[in-house]
Amino acid sequence: MDMTGVGGALLFLIGAPFAGGLLAGADRIVTARMQGRIGPPLLQPFYDVGKLFQKSRLVVNPFQPFYLWGFLAFLLVAGALFFSGGDLLLTVFALAVAGVFLALGAFSANTPYSHIGAERELLQMMAYEPMLLIAVLGLYQSTGSFLVRDILGSDRPPLVELPGVFLGFLFILTIKLRKSPFDLSTSHHGHQEVVKGITTDYSGPDLALIEVAHWYENVLLLGFVCLFFVPLHPALGIALAIATYLLEVFVDNTHARLRWQHTVKLSWWTGAALGLANLAILDLIR
Amino acid sequence: MELLLFLILFPLLPAGLIVLIPHFTTRKIVARSSAAIMAATSIWLAWRCLVGGPEYFHLEAGTIDATMFGLEILIAAYLLYRCRGLPPRRLWIPALVVVQLLAMVGLEFGGQLPHVDRPLYADHFSVIMALIIGIIGSLTAVYSIGYMTEYHNHHPEIPVRRRRFFFTVFVFLSAMFGIVFSNSLSWLFFFWEVTTVCSFVLIGYARTEEAKFSSFHALGLNLLGGIGFLMAIGFEAYFAGEPTLDVDRLIAAGPALAMVPAAGIAFAGLAKAAQLPFSRWLLSAMVAPTPVSALLHSSTMVKAGVFVLVKFAPVFRGTTEGLLLALVGGITFLVTSLVAVSQNNAKRVLGCSTVANLGLVGMCAGVGTPETVWAAVLLIIFHAVAKALLFLGVGPIEHRIGSRNIELMEGLITTRPALGAIMIIGICGMFLAPFGMLISKYAALKALMDSNVLLAGLLAFGSAPTLFFWAKWMGKIVSIPHRPSDVVGPISLDKWVALGTLALGTLGACVFFPWAARWFVEPCVRHAYGATPGLATGGTAVMVGMLLVLFLLPLLYVVLPVPAVRAEGYLAGIGVERGAAFRGAMGKVHEVDMRNYYLSSFFDEHVLMRWGIRVCAALAFAMVVVSWI
Numbered sequence A: 001m002d003m004t005g006v007g008g009a010l011l012f013l014i015g016a017p018f019a020g021g022l023l024a025g026a027d028r029i030v031t032a033r034m035q036g037r038i039g040p041p042l043l044q045p046f047y048d049v050g051k052l053f054q055k056s057r058l059v060v061n062p063f064q065p066f067y068l069w070g071f072l073a074f075l076l077v078a079g080a081l082f083f084s085g086g087d088l089l090l091t092v093f094a095l096a097v098a099g100v101f102l103a104l105g106a107f108s109a110n111t112p113y114s115h116i117g118a119e120r121e122l123l124q125m126m127a128y129e130p131m132l133l134i135a136v137l138g139l140y141q142s143t144g145s146f147l148v149r150d151i152l153g154s155d156r157p158p159l160v161e162l163p164g165v166f167l168g169f170l171f172i173l174t175i176k177l178r179k180s181p182f183d184l185s186t187s188h189h190g191h192q193e194v195v196k197g198i199t200t201d202y203s204g205p206d207l208a209l210i211e212v213a214h215w216y217e218n219v220l221l222l223g224f225v226c227l228f229f230v231p232l233h234p235a236l237g238i239a240l241a242i243a244t245y246l247l248e249v250f251v252d253n254t255h256a257r258l259r260w261q262h263t264v265k266l267s268w269w270t271g272a273a274l275g276l277a278n279l280a281i282l283d284l285i286r
Numbered sequence B: 001m002e003l004l005l006f007l008i009l010f011p012l013l014p015a016g017l018i019v020l021i022p023h024f025t026t027r028k029i030v031a032r033s034s035a036a037i038m039a040a041t042s043i044w045l046a047w048r049c050l051v052g053g054p055e056y057f058h059l060e061a062g063t064i065d066a067t068m069f070g071l072e073i074l075i076a077a078y079l080l081y082r083c084r085g086l087p088p089r090r091l092w093i094p095a096l097v098v099v100q101l102l103a104m105v106g107l108e109f110g111g112q113l114p115h116v117d118r119p120l121y122a123d124h125f126s127v128i129m130a131l132i133i134g135i136i137g138s139l140t141a142v143y144s145i146g147y148m149t150e151y152h153n154h155h156p157e158i159p160v161r162r163r164r165f166f167f168t169v170f171v172f173l174s175a176m177f178g179i180v181f182s183n184s185l186s187w188l189f190f191f192w193e194v195t196t197v198c199s200f201v202l203i204g205y206a207r208t209e210e211a212k213f214s215s216f217h218a219l220g221l222n223l224l225g226g227i228g229f230l231m232a233i234g235f236e237a238y239f240a241g242e243p244t245l246d247v248d249r250l251i252a253a254g255p256a257l258a259m260v261p262a263a264g265i266a267f268a269g270l271a272k273a274a275q276l277p278f279s280r281w282l283l284s285a286m287v288a289p290t291p292v293s294a295l296l297h298s299s300t301m302v303k304a305g306v307f308v309l310v311k312f313a314p315v316f317r318g319t320t321e322g323l324l325l326a327l328v329g330g331i332t333f334l335v336t337s338l339v340a341v342s343q344n345n346a347k348r349v350l351g352c353s354t355v356a357n358l359g360l361v362g363m364c365a366g367v368g369t370p371e372t373v374w375a376a377v378l379l380i381i382f383h384a385v386a387k388a389l390l391f392l393g394v395g396p397i398e399h400r401i402g403s404r405n406i407e408l409m410e411g412l413i414t415t416r417p418a419l420g421a422i423m424i425i426g427i428c429g430m431f432l433a434p435f436g437m438l439i440s441k442y443a444a445l446k447a448l449m450d451s452n453v454l455l456a457g458l459l460a461f462g463s464a465p466t467l468f469f470w471a472k473w474m475g476k477i478v479s480i481p482h483r484p485s486d487v488v489g490p491i492s493l494d495k496w497v498a499l500g501t502l503a504l505g506t507l508g509a510c511v512f513f514p515w516a517a518r519w520f521v522e523p524c525v526r527h528a529y530g531a532t533p534g535l536a537t538g539g540t541a542v543m544v545g546m547l548l549v550l551f552l553l554p555l556l557y558v559v560l561p562v563p564a565v566r567a568e569g570y571l572a573g574i575g576v577e578r579g580a581a582f583r584g585a586m587g588k589v590h591e592v593d594m595r596n597y598y599l600s601s602f603f604d605e606h607v608l609m610r611w612g613i614r615v616c617a618a619l620a621f622a623m624v625v626v627s628w629i
Helices: A003-034 A044-054 A064-083 A088-109 A112-143 A148-152 A163-176 A204-227 A234-254 A260-285 B002-009 B012-020 B024-052 B062-082 B092-109 B124-154 B162-181 B185-203 B209-238 B247-253 B255-272 B280-287 B290-299 B301-311 B320-341 B346-367 B370-401 B417-431 B436-449 B453-478 B493-511 B513-529 B540-559 B605-628
Strands: B055-057 B120-122 B574-576 B581-583 B589-591
Touching: A003 A044, A003 A064, A003 A204, A003 A234, A044 A204, A064 A088, A064 A204, A064 B540, A088 A112, A088 A148, A088 A204, A088 B436, A088 B453, A088 B540, A112 A148, A112 A163, A112 A260, A112 B436, A112 B453, A148 A204, A163 A204, A163 A234, A163 A260, A204 A234, A260 B453, B002 B024, B002 B120, B002 B162, B012 B024, B012 B162, B024 B124, B024 B162, B024 B513, B062 B092, B062 B185, B092 B209, B120 B124, B120 B162, B124 B162, B124 B290, B124 B301, B124 B370, B124 B493, B124 B513, B162 B185, B162 B290, B162 B301, B185 B209, B185 B247, B185 B255, B185 B280, B185 B290, B185 B301, B209 B255, B209 B280, B247 B255, B255 B301, B255 B320, B255 B605, B280 B290, B280 B346, B290 B301, B290 B346, B290 B370, B301 B346, B301 B370, B320 B346, B320 B453, B320 B605, B346 B370, B346 B436, B346 B453, B370 B417, B370 B436, B370 B493, B370 B513, B417 B436, B417 B453, B417 B493, B436 B453, B436 B493, B493 B513, B493 B540, B513 B540
Parallel strands: none
Antiparallel strands: B055 B120, B574 B581, B581 B589
């Protein structure tokens, strides 16, 4: 790994929480405006997390934090790998490990809300995993490499050859970002952040860590979106990625939560009809 | 050459001794020491091959051929004897025995069989297989010593036939060595049939109706596959332009000359590896004692099936037949992975996943490029270790909790931490980065992308349910139970030796994988293709890094200063008895009880299998037909 690689990884490890937190703040403001409210200040997510860190640390069992650390650690591994220009396929695999850790933490608590959250989280993973892999395969087919640094060096945007893959990726991005209609695993009751699906049995500083982990994850996912626009100016790529995120917020606010059957079916069909078909056509054209 | 003959013949010695020695303790010593000898010899052979490279051996085979022919007649007679009293709708099984018998007699006395010059060989691939058989097979044999005693304690209604059991196990190991060292098609076929018979005997061990049914099911489908083998030999005897029974010459002849025998053998391989449409035999064979499942249905016998597929992979490269074979493998992978989601019987989940992973190997073999073969060999190695560990782990758990139901394994990590840890290592080894199977999937995905996009897509879709069913199983094991439960009973030293070695093997495989790849897998591909695949072990550093992260994580418990306070989990009610129950809104106490998702109406096993069998039967049949055209 060269110096740019190390720099990229460090930039992610240090900068992503800030970017992710701001994104979350913007998300809440935009959501509020869409619902006819003013919404919290932009920095509200940071205040929330800061407050959570000050609370005392309650655990249901001593194993729980282990899975949480695993979740965070593998997100960091995935992100560092991605932003250092590493292997995209391994990034996706590390993301899967992180997801499994999150589910195991909820399983470990062994209470109804956590349990259902964990099962649904795994269902969601089953739903989006094929299309996520196909997106990686598509970028490989278009640019000839699995390495992010090589994809960055391609001479025209992969989007040109991969419109279907991109649309399919946007579809599962909704699941990955835990947005409606596919936010099954964060299904909560009474609309309060502290009792929320898979994270129900985490509290205080642990819950804060989960929040920060999600910020990391969101930044990584938007980085993934940027790859489709690559040779364009970085600022334009980032702007497009943020536009994508706002689109997801819009979808979140205009859709009710779907059942898991629909989630699995829809994302698999999307994966096959948009993603795989795109790969096959591209293969034929060449 | 002596080493090869020794490995093939030596297991027969303990097999005979175990039948003759009346004393139980002495028999145990025989079994343990011969297992150790087999393991040591296979390692010695691996060293020799590493230093000296592949070797082929000339042998005057007249008497050996005659002996084999005699034994084949005896086997057929035994099978016909066992088939007496079968219901009319299963009479096709003895009919297949008769057909094979007639075909063999015809071939033997037809006088057309080409002479095999060098019937024995050892190359890197067969050495890898020999290591799997010699180490994992032997460990399973050692494990069975303790297991079978316990098995009979738990099932007093089943008559004790331990001597027959161990006799068959050792004969089976001998035949497996035979398969991987035979360069003669007719020898290969002989050993192939011996493994079929051994599996028949071992699956039917309990002699219950279910066991009998399953054993005949396995026998019938494997005999059906054997027809493909006979077709290959018959083609070489009567139709081939340049008749030869030397496997190496056959493979070197390429698709123009060797496609018919290759397709026939692939057909047999599909049956033995329990690919769709033949998968049902393996799933129903799970009724057998657990070591049998580990030995036959995960790490060794089914591996013989994929062994021949990978062996003939160079012939399939870039052909229609190869594409059809790859499709059978890919569809099997997808369908059986989906079926596994709906299973709550631990052994059936393991069975489904075995079939699925072998499908992946079949897919790689069908594509047949050096890169896919590289991935296929890796898959074989990693799968053998992790799956044997899982099967052998399920055995003692089943005896402790009295069931194979995954739901009852809740909290194993606290009730039996060692067993729980072993299961978690095994499960991680099957699907999670940075462990073995994921390394191979990574290689397979990259290799498939370069040859056929749709096959890579099949792999992507099949991997998703894999993740789901393994993770939810692991979730059950790590759920911390609310009430103390007692999962008691000591586990014998024999078992711990086997479990410990395999667990270390699963973990070690990801650390030592780059060296294993360089020393064994690459030479294996170079031998078959004359070129080393371009697949570098580039991701290795990352994989090792991930492993490091995993091992360093527990250290955070030491580093993190905040002492955590224990609290009850959230129940939307007042918790009772530390969260084991809760008092609801009406004051009634509800027990907390969670079950995993099996989605059995969504992923209906019968519908999936029915369609899978139809489609794959058509594809496999087409493969054989196309090869003749």
